[in-house]
Amino acid sequence: MSAMICAELREVAPDVALGVLDGADRARALVHLASCAACRRYVDELSRTADALLLAGPEAEPPAGFEQATVALLRPKTPRVARLRVLAAAAALAGIAGSLGAVLGRETAPAGRDDLRTAAIVGRDGRQVGEVSVHDDTTSWCLVSVNAPGVTSDYTVHAQLRDGRTVPIQTFSVRDGVGSYGKVMPVRARDIVEMRLVAAGGGLWATADLSAT
Amino acid sequence: MSPPRRSSAVWSPPDDALLAGLGAGDEEAAVAFVRRFQHRVYGLAYGILGDAGAAQDVAQEAFVRAWRHAAAYDARRGPVVTWLLAITRNAAIEALRVRRPQPIDPDSILALQMPSAEPRPDALAVLSEETDRLRAELALLPVEQRRAVLLAAYMGRTAREVGDIEGIPLGTAKTRIRTGLLRLHSAMAADRGAT
Numbered sequence: 561m562s563a564m565i566c567a568e569l570r571e572v573a574p575d576v577a578l579g580v581l582d583g584a585d586r587a588r589a590l591v592h593l594a595s596c597a598a599c600r601r602y603v604d605e606l607s608r609t610a611d612a613l614l615l616a617g618p619e620a621e622p623p624a625g626f627e628q629a630t631v632a633l634l635r636p637k638t639p640r641v642a643r644l645r646v647l648a649a650a651a652a653l654a655g656i657a658g659s660l661g662a663v664l665g666r667e668t669a670p671a672g673r674d675d676l677r678t679a680a681i682v683g684r685d686g687r688q689v690g691e692v693s694v695h696d697d698t699t700s701w702c703l704v705s706v707n708a709p710g711v712t713s714d715y716t717v718h719a720q721l722r723d724g725r726t727v728p729i730q731t732f733s734v735r736d737g738v739g740s741y742g743k744v745m746p747v748r749a750r751d752i753v754e755m756r757l758v759a760a761g762g763g764l765w766a767t768a769d770l771s772a773t
Numbered sequence: 774m775s776p777p778r779r780s781s782a783v784w785s786p787p788d789d790a791l792l793a794g795l796g797a798g799d800e801e802a803a804v805a806f807v808r809r810f811q812h813r814v815y816g817l818a819y820g821i822l823g824d825a826g827a828a829q830d831v832a833q834e835a836f837v838r839a840w841r842h843a844a845a846y847d848a849r850r851g852p853v854v855t856w857l858l859a860i861t862r863n864a865a866i867e868a869l870r871v872r873r874p875q876p877i878d879p880d881s882i883l884a885l886q887m888p889s890a891e892p893r894p895d896a897l898a899v900l901s902e903e904t905d906r907l908r909a910e911l912a913l914l915p916v917e918q919r920r921a922v923l924l925a926a927y928m929g930r931t932a933r934e935v936g937d938i939e940g941i942p943l944g945t946a947k948t949r950i951r952t953g954l955l956r957l958h959s960a961m962a963a964d965r966g967a968t
Binding site: 616701 | 793833
């Protein structure tokens with residue numbers, strides 16, 4: 561397989577962005593993209609337009625009963641109490657415990673249950689930039705919400721454990737000051753004493769003290 | 774800390790928080806997630822398949838895949854709705870290849886444009902503006918380029934397949950796909966730069 565040069569890649573870039581390049585050309589393009597940041601950026605830009613095409617697609621009213629039938633397919637095998645705990649954590653994530661229930665048309669379990677721990681995320685200058693919630697159930701979850709006007713960057717969340725270990729949890733994006741995510745953690749929430757948000761360059765941006773919660 | 778952004782009197786949870794709840798097995802989050810995206814998911818499936826029953830099956834399959842793979846969602850690669858619609862498109866293409874030897878007329882996809890009555894949260898509202906602009910740009914493309922782009926973008930057709938469907942040489946099909954997407958991209962990039 562011969563290597564593809566930038567000029568060739570630029571020619572097939574629309575096909576790559578649309579996901580319709582096949583066979584040997586696709587393999588050659590991927591090899592080139594793995595080592596060429598400029599072409600990767602170009603394909604990423606075209607991909608944004610290709611993705612927008614899906615958003616420009618039709619919307620239509622589903623048949624009667626679609627919502628109920630679909631939700632029934634999404635029913636997990638976890639007990640009801642576990643679901644409420646997750647929802648409470650989701651409400652805490654948004655910093656608006658209770659209002660999620662209003663949106664969903666019913667009351668939710670209040671934040672602050674025994675297994676739900678929430679702490680402010682504080683920047684190095686002492687200002688609060690967000691909130692983190694962790695909880696243990698059948699799985700352990702971490703929910704992070706950042707609201708830091710003017711900030712656009714990627715951060716990796718690290719969990720500092722009681723035994724001294726630091727475990728990376730997830731990298732996520734803050735755009736125009738806002739970012740949030742929820743993630744199953746490979747560690748137990750009860751073992752975490754601090755969450756650390758680390759910038760792409762490795763610098764510590766903010767922390768959340770969970771030792772006292 | 775300033776309060777979360779509100780788009781209306783009732784605050785809507787962010788898409789990624791709903792997806793996290795869906796992945797965690799929260800039924801209320803699942804209801805809200807399906808309610809928020811069902812018009813888009815079903816509409817796209819119907820646009821690709823042209824059959825209500827098949828579209829319902831594919832739309833449900835898309836939601837199930839989103840539920841099962843919620844943890845794999847990476848916000849750096851785009852918004853939740855784009856991720857979900859890509860899942861829908863892939864599921865529809867799989868169904869299309871089984872059910873129908875030839876795709877439906879690509880222009881019929883755009884004939885179905887029923888905006889959802891559901892109030893849109895901030896992120897979707899912004900996306901909606903971009904979507905409206907893109908729809909307008911699509912309408913301005915030469916018809917042969919628009920058809921080629923739609924066959925590729927919605928139905929996953931390669932240049933060779935587009936050539937077969939349209940009865941044109943492979944080179945012509947490649948040119949139509951590439952020129953069409955590049956025109957759309959240039960128009961959207963200019964628009965983003967102007968705003």
